[in-house]
Amino acid sequence: MKNKPSSLTGPRLADRVALRLSEMIAEQGLKPGDRLPAERELSQQMGVSRSSLREAIQKLTAQNQLYARQGGGTYVRKPTINWFTQTVRMPLEPLFESDPAYGLDVLEARHGLESNAAYHAALRATPQDKARILECFERMAACHGRGDPMIEARADADFHLAIVEASHNLVLKQVVVSLYELVEVSISRSLSKLYVVPEIYDRLEGQHRDLMDAVLLGNGEQAAQAAADHLYAVKNFLAQFEEEDARQRRAKVELPKRHDIAI
Structure with a gap:
């Protein structure tokens, strides 16, 4: 080790x-x-x-x-189970299995955590960290348009986690990784919806680049703001999709016909 x-x-x-x-x-x-x-x-x-x-x-x-x-x-003796997994992740898992919409709550939590991580990553990233972040960004871009948005969404997660790793804050890393694992499938499915909309993809790609550039240049304040802006945009986009899905479901509900209503 x-x-x-x-x-x-x-x-x-x-x-x-x-x-x-x-x-x-x-x-x-x-x-x-x-x-x-x-x-x-x-x-x-x-x-x-x-x-x-x-x-x-x-x-x-x-x-x-x-x-x-x-x-x-x-x-x-046995694989270690950390405090966060035992006290937070495991109790929440049944909720996320029953209602993937809880993923929006995770995005709210990530907003503060990853802004903080981006700030520290900009100040602490080693040359190896920066190379890893750039590699993840390029792989994420290379995945776009290949017809598998789920793979692209996972590449997105790898990019964000590379920045969290570069913060060199063990607590931040463990909490964020556990949050990603908690909603990996539901968030990947949700993000896959965004990537097939060209206008949304272009905006997210630009935000990813702004975040990466700020970290690579060592600008902590700019990196924190870029992370916050990006996650805020993702949350709003996903909320719009959830609202539209709910609207479509409501529209399919059949009302009783007039002659079926007792007078």
């Missing part, structure tokens, strides 16, 4: 180290039975003392995420 060293200090250090370690396990895709790096190597990677790391490992062991094997070494 490779991770950029960082210094963790302050109260409840072991809890913060445990959270970071849990996220590292998930990000690196370690499976049950996989062994963690040696204590010295892992403490250096995380930029923490070995005593803090040992305490964090004890916490994750108590939570049944890790276990020590006889003969030495610490191993993954």
Whole structure:
């Protein structure tokens, strides 16, 4: 496992180290039975003392995420389920399955989260982050007009997530990723409706470019505003589609014929 060293200090250090370690396990895709790096190597990677790391490992062991094997070494016991998934995403899943319109609520939540992420991405993005954002933008553009709007919608999500990744804020990343996973299918279907309308596609493509340019140029305020403007436009477009769909459904309702009405 490779991770950029960082210094963790302050109260409840072991809890913060445990959270970071849990996220590292998930990000690196370690499976049950996989062994963690040696204590010295892992403490250096995380930029923490070995005593803090040992305490964090004890916490994750108590939570049944890790276990020590006889003969030495610490191993993954089960895939980690983060706090957001347990307390927010899982309880909401039945609602989204019953009514995809809840996706509009997610767009409202994304408005603040991704504006913040875009601001920090503009200030913190590494050359590798910027290359990834540009790659996702170009792939998204290349998908347009190929007759598969669902693939195009997923490429859209990858572009936005690349910007969130570039914010280097683990909490923002985890929350936004979980929101995307929560409504992946319904949002992809909704966005696929937008991409087949040339005027709407042109506007969204221009907004994506403005957002990317602001991040690549390091303009945090402009990046935040571009993200906010884009998500506001998407929400309005989707709300218009939802309203039109509802109107069409109402129009198909058959009223009782006059001779069927008792007088």
